[in-house]
Amino acid sequence: MKIVDVKARIFAVPPRRMETEVPWVFGRLAQVFVEVTTDDGLVGIGEAYAYGVPKASAAVVNETLRPLLVGEDARRIAQLTQRMFQKTHLFGRYGVTTFAISGVEMALWDLAGKRAGQPLYQLLGGAAGTRVPAYASLVRYPEEHEQIRLDAEKAMAEGFTMLKVHQITVPSVAMAREVIGEDVPLTVDINCEWSPFEAARMAEAMHEYELFWLEEPVWPPEDYLGLAQVQASTGVPLSSGENACTAHQFKAMMDAGAVTYLQPSVTKVGGIAEWLNVARLVQLNGFELAPHSPYFGPGLAATLHLIAHTGQGRWIEKIYFDLEVELFKEPLQLAGGVYTVPDGPGLGVELNWEALAAFEVADG
Numbered sequence: 426m427k428i429v430d431v432k433a434r435i436f437a438v439p440p441r442r443m444e445t446e447v448p449w450v451f452g453r454l455a456q457v458f459v460e461v462t463t464d465d466g467l468v469g470i471g472e473a474y475a476y477g478v479p480k481a482s483a484a485v486v487n488e489t490l491r492p493l494l495v496g497e498d499a500r501r502i503a504q505l506t507q508r509m510f511q512k513t514h515l516f517g518r519y520g521v522t523t524f525a526i527s528g529v530e531m532a533l534w535d536l537a538g539k540r541a542g543q544p545l546y547q548l549l550g551g552a553a554g555t556r557v558p559a560y561a562s563l564v565r566y567p568e569e570h571e572q573i574r575l576d577a578e579k580a581m582a583e584g585f586t587m588l589k590v591h592q593i594t595v596p597s598v599a600m601a602r603e604v605i606g607e608d609v610p611l612t613v614d615i616n617c618e619w620s621p622f623e624a625a626r627m628a629e630a631m632h633e634y635e636l637f638w639l640e641e642p643v644w645p646p647e648d649y650l651g652l653a654q655v656q657a658s659t660g661v662p663l664s665s666g667e668n669a670c671t672a673h674q675f676k677a678m679m680d681a682g683a684v685t686y687l688q689p690s691v692t693k694v695g696g697i698a699e700w701l702n703v704a705r706l707v708q709l710n711g712f713e714l715a716p717h718s719p720y721f722g723p724g725l726a727a728t729l730h731l732i733a734h735t736g737q738g739r740w741i742e743k744i745y746f747d748l749e750v751e752l753f754k755e756p757l758q759l760a761g762g763v764y765t766v767p768d769g770p771g772l773g774v775e776l777n778w779e780a781l782a783a784f785e786v787a788d789g
């Protein structure tokens with residue numbers, strides 16, 4: 426069970442073309458997948474957050490974490506994770522370092538599941554159900570671009586029961602609400618654009634569109650008191666957490682009463698166990714969980730297992746576009762807006778390395 430190799434690889438798979446030509450606002454979509462190999466021939470896979478920083482995430486895995494792990498027993502996930510955190514804290518506790526640790530830790534869990542012959546959710550203690558509703562998470566389009574309407578209509582026709590837009594104008598939010606009707610929950614993600622004052626003003630202006638949550642309205646994301654003030658003064662439920670790493674930052678967010686919905690991201694927060702730490706804190710403190718998962722690879726599969734296991738978080742986030750190639754040998758099943766959690770060992774998915782080969786980027 427000794428670890429013989431740890432390797433991060435970068436793949437830049439372009440999105441599938443859309444029906445209408447719109448400026449692409451999601452940036453270059455390079456993903457980092459991690460493989461941990463043990464001396465019994467098993468390989469676990471994980472995903473480290475990489476959008477915009479693939480070479481940095483991969484370098485931390487390949488140059489900094491690999492030497493800490495090779496030769497160690499892969500079954501000691503908690504101890505190895507603690508070692509990774511402690512040995513890297515000088516480089517910055519949060520951000521790229523934690524993204525890299527998240528990918529490696531996820532691969533260790535995948536290995537554990539493969540060794541046990543059990544899906545991750547079973548390994549963790551079972552699941553109440555293995556079907557997880559998804560919400561369609563639209564990318565940000567310019568102002569009131571027609572694509573918002575087209576995407577929202579398509580998502581509703583496909584059976585999604587909730588919609589998220591990344592629009593920052595009132596008329597564009599109104600467009601989305603008009604398409605989906607009064608009864609479908611609508612959330613708006615600002616990606617930290619506003620001051621607390623602006624956020625409060627905009628939350629008031631969007632009040633009539635009944636936001637289920639308003640996501641990360643305030644810059645900087647760690648201005649927890651600013652978030653708390655916006656939520657208290659407007660009565661609009663806020664969400665945040667995709668930019669938080671480790672349960673410590675989530676605890677601080679809850680202590681400040683910053684938001685209602687906490688959004689751990691399994692490729693960023695520190696991995697599977699840290700995501701679970703956050704989920705338990707959220708439950709103990711009476712908050713709500715709304716996992717962040719705009720992923721296509723192991724990060725998406727892991728989030729499905731975690732939601733199924735904890736029963737927290739009513740929906741999984743499905744970023745609403747597809748890639749040019751399917752990443753898994755057997756695609757995740759999504760029908761009528763509901764995912765079926767894969768029941769193979771570990772994450773229950775296998776990357777299609779042959780299809781991915783054409784998109785591999787040298788890690789420099």
Ligand SMILES: [Mg+2]
Pocket residue numbers: 614616640641667
């Ligand atoms: Mg977000």
